[in-house]
Structure formats: C-alpha cells, structure tokens
Amino acid sequence: MIFDAVPTGGSLAAVGETTGSGIGGCDGQNCGAITIVGGTIRAYGGTSGAAGIGGGAGYSGSGTGGGTISISGGDVTAFGGHGGAGIGCGEGGAESMVDISISGGIVTAAGGSSGGASIGGDNYKGGWTVNISGGIVHAVGAHEQLPGIIGSPPRATATLLPRSGSITGSNTVVITDLIHSNIACEGGLIATNGRGRLLSDHVSIPHSWCIPSNVVFDVAVEQSLTIGAETVVTNAGSINVYGTLAVDGVLENIGLIRVYGMFTVDGEYVNFGQAFSALPIGGTGVVTGAVPVGVGLAGSAADPIEINVNTVSTDGYGFTFSDGCLNFCWKGHYLLYGTGAPTANRICVARDTDVDLVLSNVNVRVTAGDVCAFDVYPGACAHLFLAGTNTFLGGSRTAGMHVPEGAAMFIDCASGVAACPTNGALVALGSASSAGIGGHLYESSGCVTISGGHVTARGGGAAYQYGGAGIGGGHAGTGGVVTLYGGVVDAQGSYNAEAIGGGSSGEAATGHISGNAFVFANTPVAGLDFRRGVLITPDGGQMYGAASAVTADTALPADRSLIVTNGQELIIGQNVTFINNGTITNLGAIVVYGTFINNGTIIGHEPQQTPVPPAGIGAINVSADDVVLAWPSTPSPVSVLFGKDRLTDRWERLDTEWSPTNAVWPRGRQKFFKRECP
Amino acid sequence: MWALRISNARRRKQVDMTGAGISHIGRNGKACVYALCLADVCSAPSLFGEPGDADQPFVININALDENAYYEGFQFHGDHVELTPATENMHYLILGTGEKTNIAIRVAPPISYGEDSMTHVMLSNVYVSTSGQADLSPFLLENGPPVYVTLAGSNAFITGWHPIYSDTEKEYGEAYNHAAGFRFPLVPR
Numbered sequence: 001m002i003f004d005a006v007p008t009g010g011s012l013a014a015v016g017e018t019t020g021s022g023i024g025g026c027d028g029q030n031c032g033a034i035t036i037v038g039g040t041i042r043a044y045g046g047t048s049g050a051a052g053i054g055g056g057a058g059y060s061g062s063g064t065g066g067g068t069i070s071i072s073g074g075d076v077t078a079f080g081g082h083g084g085a086g087i088g089c090g091e092g093g094a095e096s097m098v099d100i101s102i103s104g105g106i107v108t109a110a111g112g113s114s115g116g117a118s119i120g121g122d123n124y125k126g127g128w129t130v131n132i133s134g135g136i137v138h139a140v141g142a143h144e145q146l147p148g149i150i151g152s153p154p155r156a157t158a159t160l161l162p163r164s165g166s167i168t169g170s171n172t173v174v175i176t177d178l179i180h181s182n183i184a185c186e187g188g189l190i191a192t193n194g195r196g197r198l199l200s201d202h203v204s205i206p207h208s209w210c211i212p213s214n215v216v217f218d219v220a221v222e223q224s225l226t227i228g229a230e231t232v233v234t235n236a237g238s239i240n241v242y243g244t245l246a247v248d249g250v251l252e253n254i255g256l257i258r259v260y261g262m263f264t265v266d267g268e269y270v271n272f273g274q275a276f277s278a279l280p281i282g283g284t285g286v287v288t289g290a291v292p293v294g295v296g297l298a299g300s301a302a303d304p305i306e307i308n309v310n311t312v313s314t315d316g317y318g319f320t321f322s323d324g325c326l327n328f329c330w331k332g333h334y335l336l337y338g339t340g341a342p343t344a345n346r347i348c349v350a351r352d353t354d355v356d357l358v359l360s361n362v363n364v365r366v367t368a369g370d371v372c373a374f375d376v377y378p379g380a381c382a383h384l385f386l387a388g389t390n391t392f393l394g395g396s397r398t399a400g401m402h403v404p405e406g407a408a409m410f411i412d413c414a415s416g417v418a419a420c421p422t423n424g425a426l427v428a429l430g431s432a433s434s435a436g437i438g439g440h441l442y443e444s445s446g447c448v449t450i451s452g453g454h455v456t457a458r459g460g461g462a463a464y465q466y467g468g469a470g471i472g473g474g475h476a477g478t479g480g481v482v483t484l485y486g487g488v489v490d491a492q493g494s495y496n497a498e499a500i501g502g503g504s505s506g507e508a509a510t511g512h513i514s515g516n517a518f519v520f521a522n523t524p525v526a527g528l529d530f531r532r533g534v535l536i537t538p539d540g541g542q543m544y545g546a547a548s549a550v551t552a553d554t555a556l557p558a559d560r561s562l563i564v565t566n567g568q569e570l571i572i573g574q575n576v577t578f579i580n581n582g583t584i585t586n587l588g589a590i591v592v593y594g595t596f597i598n599n600g601t602i603i604g605h606e607p608q609q610t611p612v613p614p615a616g617i618g619a620i621n622v623s624a625d626d627v628v629l630a631w632p633s634t635p636s637p638v639s640v641l642f643g644k645d646r647l648t649d650r651w652e653r654l655d656t657e658w659s660p661t662n663a664v665w666p667r668g669r670q671k672f673f674k675r676e677c678p
Numbered sequence: 679m680w681a682l683r684i685s686n687a688r689r690r691k692q693v694d695m696t697g698a699g700i701s702h703i704g705r706n707g708k709a710c711v712y713a714l715c716l717a718d719v720c721s722a723p724s725l726f727g728e729p730g731d732a733d734q735p736f737v738i739n740i741n742a743l744d745e746n747a748y749y750e751g752f753q754f755h756g757d758h759v760e761l762t763p764a765t766e767n768m769h770y771l772i773l774g775t776g777e778k779t780n781i782a783i784r785v786a787p788p789i790s791y792g793e794d795s796m797t798h799v800m801l802s803n804v805y806v807s808t809s810g811q812a813d814l815s816p817f818l819l820e821n822g823p824p825v826y827v828t829l830a831g832s833n834a835f836i837t838g839w840h841p842i843y844s845d846t847e848k849e850y851g852e853a854y855n856h857a858a859g860f861r862f863p864l865v866p867r
Contacts, residue, residue: 001819001824001825001827001860001862002796002824002825002826002827003827003829004826004827004828004829005828005829005830006800006828006829006830008830009829010801010802010828010829010830010831010832010833011829011831011832011833012801012827012829012833012834012835012860013833013834013835013836013843013845013859014817014834014835014836014858014859014860015834015835015836015837015838015840015843015846015859016837016840016857016858016859017809017836017837017838017839017840017846017854017855017856017857018838018854018855018856019856020815020837020855020856020857020858020859020861021858021859022858022859022860023858023859023860024858024860024861024862025858025861026813026815026856026857026858026861027813027856027857029858031858031861031862032819032824032862033824034862038829039829040829041829042843043859043860044840044842044843044859046837046838046840046856047840047841050858056856056858079842
C-alpha cells in the first residue's frame with residue numbers, strides 16, 4: 001500500500017478500534033508493506049494494543065509484525081494503543097518483526113500507554129530494524145510519564161529476531177527520549193531527553209518545523225546548522241551555536257538562541273524571543289526583532305554587567321529578576337556586588353547556561369523553607385570569582401550553594417593569586433541535612449572545583465544522624481566530583497556526613513586534591529586522589545607531592561598538626577600571612593615569600609624567609625604533543641600557571657604538573673599562557 | 679461494561695461537490711473527463727484514454743450509491759463497494775461529500791497482474807465508519823498487487839470508538855470491531 005497526496009495536499013485519518021491498527025493489520029495480523037510518500041496522515045491503533053501503523057494486537061498468539069514500513073514524505077502521526085508501537089509491531093503473544101525506514105517527511109509517533117515503542121517493537125518480544133536517514137522524527141511517549149522510544153522499551157524481553165538500525169544523514173532530525181543501544185547514531189541532529197547535538201558536521205533542517213520548547217541543542221565549533229531556502233523554522237527551544245548558524249529560509253525565534261560563532265542570514269530572521277550573537281549577523285537577508293550583536297554577549301571579563309544584589313528589583317541586560325531571584329540565562333560576565341548586609345535576593349544560574357560571576361561582598365540569607373540562596377541548575381556552569389567576603393545561607397533543607405548532579409561550579413579568586421590572600425572569601429552554609437556546597441537533602445552533588453580564595457563550607461545537620469557534607473551530598477546523597485587545586489578550603493560535614501564527599505548514608509566523592517590546595521576537613525576524606533597540596537584533619541595534617549604553596553591567609557589551629565617530610569617544600573605565598581597555632585613538624589623546607597607567624601610549636605627546621613622569584617614565562621618550546629613552558633632564570637619550586645583559549649577573555653588556572661624549572665602542557669587548541677608566583 | 683456514549687465532538691466539514699468541479703458522473707461510472715477538475719483533483723483532459731486509465735478513472739460517489747445501478751469497475755454490495763479491476767494498473771477515483779457513510783471499500787485483485795502492477799485509488803473527501811460492524815475494515819486490500827492511494831481533500835476511515843479521535847462514538851451494545859482502519863494484511867501476492 002502506497003500513500004501519496006495531490007500537489008495541493010490531502011489528508012487521511014485511519015482509526016482502529018480495540019485490536020485493529022490504524023493502518024495495517026487487524027486482530028492478530030501482521031501487515032504488509034506500507035509506503036508513505038506524501039499526504040497528511042493520522043493513524044490511531046486500537047486501544048487494546050494495536051500499532052498506529054503496523055501490526056494489530058495479537059492476543060490470539062499469532063504474529064503482530066508491522067511488515068515493511070517506509071516513509072519518505074508527508075506529515076505522519078501515529079499513535080499505538082496500550083503496549084503497541086506508534087509505528088511498528090502491535091502488542092502480541094507471538095514474536096513479530098517489523099522493518100522501518102524513514103528517509104523524509106515529518107513523523108510523529110507515540111507508543112501505547114503501557115509502554116510500546118514510539119517507533120519499533122511492542123513492549124514484549126517484537127523484533128525490528130529501524131533506519132532513519134532523513135526527515136524530522138519525533139518519537140514521544142503516550143503521556144508525560146512515558147518516554148519516547150526508538151527501538152523497543154527496556155522491559156521488552158530478548159528475542160531471537162533482529163534488533164538493529166541506524167540514524168544517519170545530514171538532513172535528519174530525531175527527537176526522542178530513548179534510542180535502543182542497537183541503533184547506531186551516526187548522523188543528523190539527535191536530541192534525547194531534551195538535549196541534542198549534531199552528529200554530522202553540517203546539518204540542514206529538511207522541512208518546515210517548530211523546534212519544541214523542551215529541546216536544547218548545541219552546534220559545536222566546526223559544525224554548521226542550516227535553515228534551508230524553502231524552509232520555515234520556528235524555534236521555541238534553545239539553540240547554542242558555537243559553530244555556524246546559516247539561515248537561507250526563514251527562522252522565527254520565540255525561544256532562546258545564543259550564537260557564539262558565525263550567524264549568517266541570507267533569508268529572513270525574526271526574533272521575538274531571547275537571542276545573542278557574539279558577532280554581528282552576516283549575510284544579505286532580513287533581520288527583524290531585537291538581537292544584541294557585536295558584544296561579548298552579556299558583558300566581558302574587562303567590562304562585566306554590574307548588579308547590586310541588595311537593591312536589584314527589575315530585569316537587566318542579560319538577566320531577569322523575579323520572585324526575589326536573579327536568573328542568569330545568557331552566557332556572559334557579571335559583577336554581583338553587595339554592601340555586605342544580608343539580602344533575601346537569590347541567585348539562580350539557568351539550565352545550560354555558562355556564566356562568569358564576580359562576587360563582591362554578597363551576603364544572601366534566605367529564611368523560607370526549600371528556597372535556595374544560590375542555585376546552579378543541571379547542565380549549567382557557574383564560574384565564581386571571589387572578591388571581599390561572600391556568604392550564602394539557604395532556607396531549610398537546602399544547600400548553601402546548590403550544585404546538583406549535572407551542574408558545575410568553579411571557584412577562584414577575582415584577580416589572580418596576588419589578590420587572593422586578603423580579598424576573596426566565600427562562606428556557604430547548608431541548612432538542615434544539606435551540603436554547604438552541593439546537594440540538598442537527599443540529593444547528590446555535581447562538580448565542584450576550587451582553584452583559589454578562602455572557601456568555608458559547612459554542611460547542615462538535623463536529628464543527629466541526617467547530615468550534609470561540607471562539600472558534596474546532602475543526607476543520602478553522593479559526593480559528586482570534587483577537585484581542589486588551589487586556595488584554602490575549610491570543609492565541615494555535619495553529623496555523619498563527610499567534610500568532602502557524601503552526606504550521611506551517602507557515597508564518597510571522586511576527584512582529586514592537587515596544586516596548591518590547602519584543605520581543612522573535620523573528617524577523613526575518602527575517594528579523592530591526593531596528588532599535591534595539604535590536607536589537615538583531626539587525625540593530623542599531611543602534605544602531598546614535592547611542593548605546594550599556601551595562597552590565602554590562614555592559620556593552623558591549636559589542636560591541629562602538620563608534617564612536612566624530608567624532600568618536601570611548603571611555600572608561604574608572597575602576600576600571605578600564615579599563623580601557626582598548632583604543631584608543625586618540618587623535616588623538609590618551609591619557604592616564606594610572605595609572612596610566617598609562629599604562635600605554636602615547630603619541630604625540626606625553621607621556616608626560611610626568601611625573596612620572591614620573578615613571574616612570567618622565559619621560553620616556550622612546542623613539540624608534536626606538548627608545550628613546554630620554562631621559567632625565566634631563577635628556579636621556583638612552585639608556580640601557578642594560567643591559560644586561555646584564543647576566543648575567550650577568561651584566564652583559567654591550569655592543573656598541570658611542573659618541575660622547579662618548567663611545566664608541560666599538552667598541545668590542543670591554541671592557548672595563551674601566563675605564570676604567577678604564589 | 680462499557681456503557682459509554684462518547685459524544686461526537688464535532689461534525690466533519692461538509693464538502694460542496696458542486697464547488698468541487700464534477701459536473702456529473704455518467705451512469706457507467708465514468709466521470710466526463712472535460713469536467714474532471716476538482717480543486718484538489720485535476721487531471722489533464724484527454725479524449726484518448728480507455729476506461730480505467732489515469733485520465734479516465736472509474737469514478738463513484740460513495741455518498742450517492744444506488745443498489746440498482748451499474749458502476750463500471752465497481753460492484754456495490756450494499757454494505758461495501760468492491761473495486762474489481764479487470765486488469766493491472768487500473769485507476770479509480772472515489773469521491774465523497776465528507777458526510778459519514780458506513781459503506782466500506784474493498785479492493786479485489788485484478789484477474790491478472792504482473793510483478794510491478796499496481797491498482798491506483800484516489801480518495802477525495804471520503805469518510806467511512808464501520809463502527810458496530812464486527813471485524814469489517816472501512817478500507818480493505820485483499821491479496822493482489824499493491825494499491826497506490828492518492829489523497830485529496832480530507833478523508834477518514836474508522837472502525838469504531840477511539841479515545842483520542844474525537845469524531846468517534848459508540849452506542850451501548852454495539853459490537854466491537856477488531857479490524858484495522860486501513861487494512862492490508864501480509865498475504866502472498
């Protein structure tokens with residue numbers, strides 16, 4: 001059976017009752033070959049398990065295969081009944097088989113309400129091959145609680161029949177929740193669970209289409225997305241373009257488009273939503289609507305968007321303010337400053353947003369339950385640069401700074417190593433059973449990286465046994481990924497929680513301590529890899545690696561101790577004041593560029609006051625694999641190395657291994673380097 | 679017990695056949711070709727084709743069938759109309775008014791046909807519901823060559839009540855219909 005339509009279009013609604021498919025087989029019947037090349041077709045499988053297009057339901061035990069289904073055009077919507085597929089096998093007692101190929105058109109398919117595949121097998125034994133090489137395919141669930149599935153649902157039992165397929169082509173768009181692992185995803189634009197990416201370097205949207213509001217997809221560097229000349233696309237979702245966005249047809253934006261790479265309009269671009277373009281829009285087409293162009297998105301590192309957190313009351317450039325929350329949904333650079341006085345104005349970093357936030361004397365304290373002072377949504381990334389003293393305390397059951405699974409937070413001081421010792425502190429206080437930085441009650445943590453500043457993180461506790469980690473999970477939450485390679489970190493878990501790692505009853509964190517991290521913890525730290533730095537716990541203090549530096553003012557408490565072993569060097573940074581109130585056993589060397597005050601006990605060698613070595617990089621040698629950075633003349637036991645990509649204006653601290661005379665960094669994207677002495 | 683009556687949410691749009699451009703359909707079932715030009719269904723006029731060719735399809739109006747009439751290329755059996763192509767590659771045009779009918783369409787295999795043969799059926803504003811008629815598909819392809827269905831206007835083929843298709847309803851006591859809306863089982867050619 002072949003379906004087509006006259007040039008001006010035609011439609012068909014085919015509806016099966018109970019066990020009959022919309023188009024295909026009746027009760028217990030396989031169906032023959034179905035080809036759709038045009039027309040608007042809606043097919044509804046009967047409620048007892050028939051496929052929308054394909055096999056009938058097979059309670060009689062006979063086959064319910066979908067036959068061979070080919071779609072190369074048209075607008076096709078298919079709903080399966082109960083456990084039947086939207087397009088494919090009906091639900092049945094006997095093994096059945098369907099071959100599905102989609103090479104064009106717009107296809108929307110939903111499996112039956114008890115979990116048939118959207119496109120593919122039923123929820124039992126059906127075998128299938130699914131090959132998608134073109135068109136726009138939405139494979140959705142029958143209702144909000146059911147996922148869209150291409151292939152067969154996880155509950156489907158193993159079968160001797162084939163289950164295989166592929167998604168290919170540069171004119172292919174697939175949106176669903178689950179794609180069976182036997183289907184090779186090799187090309188096109190594929191979005192699963194609302195998150196998409198291009199698997200081909202160049203993708204052209206093949207038909208007029210509306211990008212759904214719950215879909216976010218990225219166009220990576222070196223990739224391009226094209227809206228074809230005869231195509232009208234409405235974007236209600238979010239598109240992040242790091243490569244090229246070319247509009248030859250019509251693009252109407254009512255969602256969010258962020259273009260960090262090239263944006264060319266030779267057709268028409270109409271913006272009713274939110275949009276940024278890092279560069280001016282090129283091309284000869286028509287552009288209407290508000291499109292900020294020619295700026296480094298929202299502010300730049302040198303000229304950030306400034307926001308007074310204590311007094312903000314309305315939306316501003318690059319952010320919104322509603323219900324007491326500053327929402328950052330555009331990539332950019334922002335300076336958040338306060339008076340130091342408490343405010344209930346919260347900070348939220350929206351999903352899939354990457355922001356640089358300089359925090360200067362911000363003091364957020366929230367009293368309402370389950371309301372968080374600083375919230376980084378899954379998929380988002382917050383780079384914090386500390387200036388002054390900043391404090392975050394959320395309402396009950398919330399982390400001081402919420403970094404859930406899938407989210408990331410990077411903490412550094414605002415102006416490099418030299419400004420850190422006296423300028424750059426963060427205090428994150430978790431409320432009941434939640435982490436200082438990381439998960440709420442019952443939540444695991446995402447990724448937390450600390451490079452500089454003085455960070456104090458306190459987990460909250462309740463009822464003696466339900467505690468949050470200082471950095472990591474809330475009660476019953478795992479510790480996520482914690483990387484510490486600079487600054488002074490003081491982490492305390494509450495009740496049975498770890499200082500760094502899991503909340504009470506939670507699993508430990510992964511990650512490492514390296515570089516110049518100087519860490520205080522009130523519990524042992526499990527799960528992390530100790531490469532360099534200093535860790536001080538109630539059981540004693542230990543230094544890792546050959547050399548490490550203290551880069552922020554700190555003091556060793558009276559009830560704590562530290563051992564510097566033979567061959568190790570502990571550097572006290574040039575602007576740092578280190579006060580020893582406890583006991584230091586120095587069998588190696590303590591090199592003091594700054595100030596060392598001893599109010600406690602020193603066993604072994606005395607600290608050595610030493611001139612500060614020159615900063616900067618003396619020579620760069622590029623090999624096939626590495627970049628070797630040599631220091632000027634005076635050997636320095638510890639350096640702090642920064643790098644930045646060519647297209648960014650943000651220096652990032654590089655976590656690399658170095659010797660007293662040089663550092664080695666793997667070649668990759670072009671980077672600029674600078675070095676500071678602690 | 680499913681003593682439900684699903685209300686008919688909306689009636690299908692009526693189609694004005696006069697406006698569609700068919701001046702008349704001959705008693706032999708052929709449309710007069712010079713007038714065969716619906717807004718959506720327009721064939722190039724031809725004076726040379728044979729009945730059943732692309733430019734002289736067999737034509738019926740499914741909403742105006744007469745049991746006493748003879749329709750070339752069709753057989754009308756009261757509850758269904760059967761397309762009976764004498765040879766391969768016959769062309770049919772089934773018109774409707776958009777009004778619902780319970781007369782099903784069945785495509786019989788040609789008496790003889792080859793590997794590449796096909797029966798062509800154009801549907802224009804046909805609305806068939808076989809709700810309550812046990813196991814009767816509104817459109818059935820029996821064994822034989824494939825059918826090339828060309829859609830014009832708005833068409834619907836419904837076996838019975840469906841929860842998410844609003845134009846269906848079911849009366850208490852009505853038989854279940856386990857057939858497919860558009861049925862073409864896997865059978866040998």
